[in-house]
Amino acid sequence: MKNKTSTNISSKQKNVLFSKSNYKWSREEESDSFAQKVKLFRQGKLSEDDFRRFRLQHGAYGSRLQMNYSMVRIKIPSGEISPEQLEKIANLSEAFSIGSAHVSTRQNIQLHWVQLEDVSEVMRGLAEVGLTTREACGNTVRNVMCSHFAGVCPEEAFDATAYAKAIARFFIRNPMCQNLPRKFKINFGCCNKHGLVRIADIGLIPVIMDGERGFKIYLGGGLGAASFIGHLLEDFTPENKLLSTSMATIRLFDRHGNRENMARNRMRYLVHEMGWDKFQKMVLKERSIVQMTTAASTAKLFDIGAEETEQLPKTEHTMVKLPILKEQVTTTESPSYERWLHTNVVPQKHWGYFTVFVTLGAGDITANQLRVLAGTIRDFSVESAARNTPQQNLAIRFVKENDLNEFYNRLASVGLANPGALTIASAVGCSGTTSCNLAITNSHRLAKEVQHKFLELGFDTDDDLRDSTIKISGCPNSCGQHEIATIGFFGGASRIGTAMAPTYTMLFGGSAEEQGELGKAIMRVPAKRVIDTICRIVEIYKQEKSNTETLKQWINKIVRGEGTGNMKSIENIKTALTSFTHLPPVEQEPELYRDYGTDIKFNAKTARGECAA
Amino acid sequence: MCRLKVKLEDKNVDDSNNDNLLSIICTIDTLRTLIKKKLVRVVDVRKAEDYQQEHIPTAVSLPLAVLLEKDTPEGVVDILESLGISDKMPTVIYDDTFGALAARVAWTFQYVGHTNTALLEVTFSHWKNLGLETDKNINTFPKTQHSLNINYDIHADAPYVEMVKEQPNKILVDSRERLNFLTEHIPGAKNIPYTMVGSINNSSSILRKPEEIKRFIYNRGITSDSEVITYCGSVGTLSGLTYYALKLAGVKNVKLYSKSFREWKSLGKPKEEFKDANYWDLSAE
Ligand code: SF4
Numbered sequence: 001m002k003n004k005t006s007t008n009i010s011s012k013q014k015n016v017l018f019s020k021s022n023y024k025w026s027r028e029e030e031s032d033s034f035a036q037k038v039k040l041f042r043q044g045k046l047s048e049d050d051f052r053r054f055r056l057q058h059g060a061y062g063s064r065l066q067m068n069y070s071m072v073r074i075k076i077p078s079g080e081i082s083p084e085q086l087e088k089i090a091n092l093s094e095a096f097s098i099g100s101a102h103v104s105t106r107q108n109i110q111l112h113w114v115q116l117e118d119v120s121e122v123m124r125g126l127a128e129v130g131l132t133t134r135e136a137c138g139n140t141v142r143n144v145m146c147s148h149f150a151g152v153c154p155e156e157a158f159d160a161t162a163y164a165k166a167i168a169r170f171f172i173r174n175p176m177c178q179n180l181p182r183k184f185k186i187n188f189g190c191c192n193k194h195g196l197v198r199i200a201d202i203g204l205i206p207v208i209m210d211g212e213r214g215f216k217i218y219l220g221g222g223l224g225a226a227s228f229i230g231h232l233l234e235d236f237t238p239e240n241k242l243l244s245t246s247m248a249t250i251r252l253f254d255r256h257g258n259r260e261n262m263a264r265n266r267m268r269y270l271v272h273e274m275g276w277d278k279f280q281k282m283v284l285k286e287r288s289i290v291q292m293t294t295a296a297s298t299a300k301l302f303d304i305g306a307e308e309t310e311q312l313p314k315t316e317h318t319m320v321k322l323p324i325l326k327e328q329v330t331t332t333e334s335p336s337y338e339r340w341l342h343t344n345v346v347p348q349k350h351w352g353y354f355t356v357f358v359t360l361g362a363g364d365i366t367a368n369q370l371r372v373l374a375g376t377i378r379d380f381s382v383e384s385a386a387r388n389t390p391q392q393n394l395a396i397r398f399v400k401e402n403d404l405n406e407f408y409n410r411l412a413s414v415g416l417a418n419p420g421a422l423t424i425a426s427a428v429g430c431s432g433t434t435s436c437n438l439a440i441t442n443s444h445r446l447a448k449e450v451q452h453k454f455l456e457l458g459f460d461t462d463d464d465l466r467d468s469t470i471k472i473s474g475c476p477n478s479c480g481q482h483e484i485a486t487i488g489f490f491g492g493a494s495r496i497g498t499a500m501a502p503t504y505t506m507l508f509g510g511s512a513e514e515q516g517e518l519g520k521a522i523m524r525v526p527a528k529r530v531i532d533t534i535c536r537i538v539e540i541y542k543q544e545k546s547n548t549e550t551l552k553q554w555i556n557k558i559v560r561g562e563g564t565g566n567m568k569s570i571e572n573i574k575t576a577l578t579s580f581t582h583l584p585p586v587e588q589e590p591e592l593y594r595d596y597g598t599d600i601k602f603n604a605k606t607a608r609g610e611c612a613a
Numbered sequence: 614m615c616r617l618k619v620k621l622e623d624k625n626v627d628d629s630n631n632d633n634l635l636s637i638i639c640t641i642d643t644l645r646t647l648i649k650k651k652l653v654r655v656v657d658v659r660k661a662e663d664y665q666q667e668h669i670p671t672a673v674s675l676p677l678a679v680l681l682e683k684d685t686p687e688g689v690v691d692i693l694e695s696l697g698i699s700d701k702m703p704t705v706i707y708d709d710t711f712g713a714l715a716a717r718v719a720w721t722f723q724y725v726g727h728t729n730t731a732l733l734e735v736t737f738s739h740w741k742n743l744g745l746e747t748d749k750n751i752n753t754f755p756k757t758q759h760s761l762n763i764n765y766d767i768h769a770d771a772p773y774v775e776m777v778k779e780q781p782n783k784i785l786v787d788s789r790e791r792l793n794f795l796t797e798h799i800p801g802a803k804n805i806p807y808t809m810v811g812s813i814n815n816s817s818s819i820l821r822k823p824e825e826i827k828r829f830i831y832n833r834g835i836t837s838d839s840e841v842i843t844y845c846g847s848v849g850t851l852s853g854l855t856y857y858a859l860k861l862a863g864v865k866n867v868k869l870y871s872k873s874f875r876e877w878k879s880l881g882k883p884k885e886e887f888k889d890a891n892y893w894d895l896s897a898e
Contacts, residue, residue: 035832064890094808098791100897112895113791115804117832364897434895445894597891605889 023169025077026127030134034058035120052610057140057178059133060119061610063112064435071435072097072111072122073136077168078146078161078188079107079387083374086386088129090370092122101370103363103392105428105481106185107145108136112435135172137610139180141250144168146188147195148387148395152348152355155191157208163215163239164188166304167246177250181257182265184250185222192514196390198230199223199484199512201267202249207236214238217245219283220271223478227518228268231276233283241287243302244294248286252279336419337408343419343460345404348397353382355397356407357421362429362447363392369414376410390481391469392428393421420451420460424468424551427451428481432474432491433595437607441491441502441527443474445596453531464545465538468552472504472530475606483519484512486552487534493604494524499586502527502595502602508570509559511552520559523574525581526592533580540567540576635731637861638820639705641745644669644733647703654698654754656706658718659737667747669707669733669740673697673754677714680721681848684871689725690761697754698727707733707740711811712819716853720869726762732857734818767856769842769868771880774799777842784835788845788855789874795892799844799877800885803833807851810858819854826862837863844870844877 037054040046046054052062055070063069074089089109093101096118097111104110114122123133136143146164150156167186171177177184189195189205197203203218217237221230237245249267256274258265271279344357358373365373373394377386382398389395399407411417420426429447433439450470459465473480473490482488489504503524510519525533541551544565554563561569567576586593595602633652635643647653648671655672657664664674673696683692698704704722708714715732722730733740741747777783778801787794787802794804809829812821820826835841841859845851849871859867878884 038832066887066890095806096809098892098895099808100895102895113795113892115833117834118809118829120832121829361897364895366897369897431895432891434891434893442891442894445891448894595891597894598888600888 022130023165024127024130025075025132025134025168025172026123026130027132027134027173028124028127030058030132031120031123031127034060034123035117038117038120053138055119056138056610057135058119058123059136060114060116061137062437062607064433064437064439065605065607068116069113070116070119071431072114072119072133073104074109074111074126074131074133075136075143075168076107076109076131076388077144078150078164079148079389080146080161080385081109081388082129082385083378085129085131086370086374086377088125088131090367090374092125093370094367095125096122100364100366102431103360103365103388103394105363105390105392105430105479106143107388107390108143109388110431112431132172137183139182139184141168141171141174141177141180141184141186144171144186144188145196145200145390147190148389149194149355150188150190152350152353152397153190153194154349155193157191157206158213160188160190160204160206160215162304163204163206163242166302167242170243170302171246171250176247177254180250180254181259182262182267184253184267186246189514196481196484196512197221198514198516199227199481200230201253202246203230204242205514209236209238212238215242219249220268220276220279222266222268223481223483223518224266224268225263225476225478226269227478227483228272229516229518231271231280233280239304241291243299244287244290245283247294248283248290251290252282252286336417337405339461340408340417340419341404343423343425343466344421346422350398352401353397354399354401354404355395356399356404357389358386358394358396358411358416359418359421359426359451360393361418361451362427362444364448365394365416369416372410372414373416376407379410380407390428391421391426393426418455420455422466423454423460424465424470424486425451425454425460426469427454428469428471428485430473430480432472432480433597436474436479437610438477439474439491440493440604440606441474441504442596442598443472443480443489443491446489446504446527446530447472447480449596450531450534453535457535459538463550464542465551467550468555470534471510476505481512482507482510484510484516485519486510486555487537488519489525489530491527492524493602494526494583496583496585499593500602500604501583501586501593502604503583504530506530506533508573509556511556517559520570522570523577523581524583526583527595528592529580533577536577536580537573540573633701633703633729635703635705635729637731637857638734638818639731640734641740641743644705645745647705653703653705654696655733656696656704656718657737658706658708658714659710663709663737665749665751667749669737670746670748671752672707672748673752675718677708677718677850680718684721686725686761686763689721690759693722693725693727693759694757697757698722698759699757700727700760701729702757704730705733706730707735707737709737710850711736711807711854712857713807713811713850713854715819716857717848717850717871720767720849720853720856720871724764724768726760726764728764732819734820736819739817766866767868769844769870771870771872771877771882773868774842774844774870774877775882777801783840783842786841786843786852786855786859787874788843788852792893792896793846795887795890797884797886799874800883802844802885805830805833805855807845807854811854820858820861823861823863826858830859830862830864835859835864837865839864840866840868842868842870844873847873847875849873 041051060070151159187200189197204215218230427447427450432443468486471485488507507519657672706715843852
C-alpha cells in the first residue's frame with residue numbers, strides 16, 4: 001500500500017500543502033426532524049403542501065408516479081468527496097436504495113427509490129461523514145458547483161475551490177434564501193473553458209488583475225424550457241466583493257422574482273423581462289447597499305481561509321491530450337490500457353501528476369465499485385479525494401505517473417476502467433423515466449446505449465470526434481444539459497394516427513464555454529433511431545470535413561450557416577437525415593413505438609413536477 | 614404467541630443453567646467456549662466441498678440443499694438425529710453467505726422444535742480472517758433421538774399470507790432488493806431488503822445492532838407487538854435473515870413464509886407490479 005504523505009510529491013514541489021476539507025455540512029438533528037415530519041404527514045397532521053416544501057428543502061424528491069419513494073439528493077459542494085464519504089454512500093445505497101448511486105450533472109450524488117420512511121436514516125448515515133441533503137432541492141441556493149479541474153488546470157488564475165465552498169457555507173440554512181421565488185444555481189469555473197459558468201444564475205471565473213484576485217461574474221444564465229446565457233456583470237469583481245455581489249443578486253431575485261408563474265420564475269426570466277442593463281444597474285446599486293449594511297459579524301461567516309490550499313508553481317504543461325507521457329508509461333503491452341490513457345487521463349499543471357477520469361454509464365456506479373474506487377483513491381491520489389464532474393463521471397486528481405498502470409488495473413477489476421470519459425462516448429443522460437415525474441422518455445438508458453455503441457465503434461479513439469459531446473434529457477427541462485452539447489437531445493412524444501412514439505428533438509452546436517452558444521433545435525428523431533442518426537452525421541462529416549476540422553467545429557459552422565460543400569446549412573443536413581428520422585406508421589415499425597427499457601407500448605405519462613433540475 | 618426459548622437480554626450462555634440456552638446470535642467467544650467444553654453442535658451449511666476444505670472445529674456438514682431436499686418436519690428431525698443433535702443440545706449454525714443460508718436452516722430447526730438454535734455472529738470467511746482455528750476432519754456423531762414438536766407460530770403458508778391483506782395488524786415484509794420488489798411483489802407487502810437489516814459489509818456481525826434495526830422498523834410502523842410475516846424470492850433464505858433481524862429487534866411475533874414468492878407465483882396468486890418507471894436502467898450492474 002502506498003502511504004500518501006507529502007513525500008509523494010517531488011522535491012521541487014515539496015512546499016505544497018493539501019489541507020483536507022473536513023467541513024461538516026450536516027446537522028444530526030435534521031434527520032430526526034425529518035423522521036418526525038414523515039410520521040406527522042402519514043398521520044394526516046401535516047398538509048401535503050407543507051410536507052412537500054419541507055421534504056424538498058431537505059433534499060428528497062418524490063419518485064416517478066410513486067410518492068411513497070424518494071430520490072435523495074446528496075450535495076457535494078464543489079464536487080469534492082472523500083473516500084470515507086464514497087464508502088458511506090455505497091453502504092447507504094445498498095441498505096436503503098437500489099445498490100447503485102447516480103452522479104448528477106450538478107455534482108450531486110443521488111440515491112433513487114428510497115422508501116420515504118427511510119430517508120431520515122439515509123440522512124443520519126450521511127451526517128456521520130459530514131454530508132447533507134439540505135437544500136439540494138427546493139427554492140433555495142442549490143449545490144454550489146466548481147470545475148473539477150480547479151486547482152489542477154494549467155489555464156486557471158487560481159484555485160476557486162475554497163471560494164465555492166465558502167459561498168456554499170454562507171448560504172446553506174441562511175434565512176435569506178429559504179424561500180426564494182425559485183431554485184438558484186451558483187457555478188464556479190477554473191478557466192474560460194471548464195465549468196458551467198454561463199448557464200448558472202451566478203457563474204464565476206477566477207481572474208487576477210493587477211495582482212489582485214477576483215472573478216468575472218456572469219448573471220442570469222440557465223437551462224430549461226427556455227434557456228439563456230449569462231451576462232457579464234463587470235470586467236473584474238475583486239474577491240472582496242464576491243460575497244456582496246452574490247448577496248445583492250439573491251436579494252434582488254427574492255424581491256423582484258416572479259412568484260406566481262412556476263414556469264417563468266427562474267432569475268433568468270427576471271433578467272430577460274427587465275432587460276440586462278436595468279438589472280445590471282440594480283445589482284451594482286444593491287451591492288453598495290449590501291456593503292454598507294452588512295454587519296462585520298455576518299461578513300465573517302464568509303470564510304475562504306478556512307479551507308484554502310496552497311498553490312503549486314505553474315509549469316510548462318498545457319492540458320493536451322495523451323499520449324504525451326514518457327515512454328515507460330505508455331507500454332504497447334496492453335492496447336486497452338493505452339486506449340484508456342488516451343481518453344481518460346490528462347496531465348495536471350503539476351509536473352508528473354495526472355487527473356484520471358472514471359467513466360460511468362450515465363453517472364451510475366454500484367456500491368461495490370464505489371468501495372473499490374474509495375480504496376484506490378486512498379492508495380493513489382495524493383489529495384485523497386474524488387471530484388464528480390458534470391459529465392457524470394468522477395475525476396481523481398494527483399495520481400503519479402508511475403501509479404497509472406496499477407490504478408487502471410484496480411479499476412478494471414470491478415469494471416470501472418472503460419475508456420472514453422473525455423470523449424464523445426461519454427454521453428450524459430438525466431434520470432428520465434427511470435425515476436423522474438416529468439420525464440417523457442428514457443433518456444438515462446439511451447445515454448448508456450449511446451456510450452456502449454460508441455465504445456464498440458471506437459469513436460473514443462477518433463480525435464476528430466473527441467471534443468464533441470452528446471447530452472440527453474428526458475423532457476424539455478434540460479437536466480441532461482442538452483443545450484450545451486455538440487449534439488443534444490430532449491425527449492418528447494409524437495403521434496402518428498392514434499399511436500404515440502417516443503421521440504427526441506435534436507439540437508446542434510451548444511457549448512458551455514465562455515464564448516459558448518446554446519444549441520439550435522434541428523429536427524425530431526425517433527428514440528430508437530437516435531444512435532443511427534448520430535452515426536450518419538459522423539459519416540457525413542467524414543465525407544465533408546476539411547482537413548483538420550473536428551466534428552464540433554464542422555457542426556458549429558453549419559449552425560452558423562457557414563458550411564461548405566454539400567452541407568452548407570441546417571437545411572442541408574435536415575434533408576440528408578430525413579430517411580433516418582422519418583416515423584412510419586406503427587404497423588410498419590412497431591419497434592419505433594416502444595421506448596428503451598420496456599416492451600410495452602409507449603405512453604407519455606407524467607405527474608406533477610417538483611423541478612428535478 | 615411465540616414459544617421460542619431464547620434469552621434476548623443475555624448474550625452469553627449461563628454456565629449454571631444446565632440447558633445452556635443460546636440467544637439468537639451466538640458470539641465468537643461463546644462458541645469457542647462451548648466447543649472447548651464439547652457442549653455444542655456446530656453446523657456448517659456451506660457446500661460440501663467447502664466443508665471438506667476446512668471448517669470450524671467440531672462442525673458437522675449440512676449443506677442447505679440437502680436440508681431443502683428433506684424439508685418436511687419428519688425429514689428435518691431425521692437430519693437432526695443423524696447429526697447427533699438431541700432435544701436440548703445447543704446448536705450454532707454458520708455459512709459464508711452473510712448469514713442467509715444459516716438463518717434458513719436455524720429457522721427450520723426451530724420450526725420442528727429444536728429451540729436451542731443460534732446463528733454464529735460472523736461468516737466463515739470472517740472467522741478465518743480473524744485467524745481463528747479451523748479443522749479438516751469430517752466430523753460425525755452417534756445418532757440420537759430428537760422429538761418432533763412443531764412450532765406453528767413461526768410459520769406462514771400461502772393461504773395465511775393471502776389473509777394478511779384484510780388484517781391491518783399483520784404486516785407482510787418482502788426481503789428482496791428494492792428493484793425486484795418494485796418489479797413485482799405480494800399485494801400489500803412492505804419492502805425491507807435484507808441489505809437493510811443485515812450488515813453484509815460490516816462483517817463483524819451478520820446483523821446490524823438491535824437498536825438500529827429497532828429504529829428502522831419503527832420508522833416503518835413496526836413495533837415489538839406487531840405480527841410480521843417475512844418472505845423473499847425463492848426458499849426463505851433472505852427472509853430467514855430478516856426473520857432473525859426482527860427477532861433480534863424484539864418483535865415477538867414473526868413468521869416466515871418459507872416457500873416465499875416462488876410458490877406464490879406458481880400458485881397464480883395476485884401480484885402488485887409497478888410498470889410506470891424504468892428503474893432497472895438506473896442500476897450499474
Ligand atoms: S425534469 Fe426532464 S430533464 Fe429533468 S430529470 Fe426529469 S426528465 Fe430529465
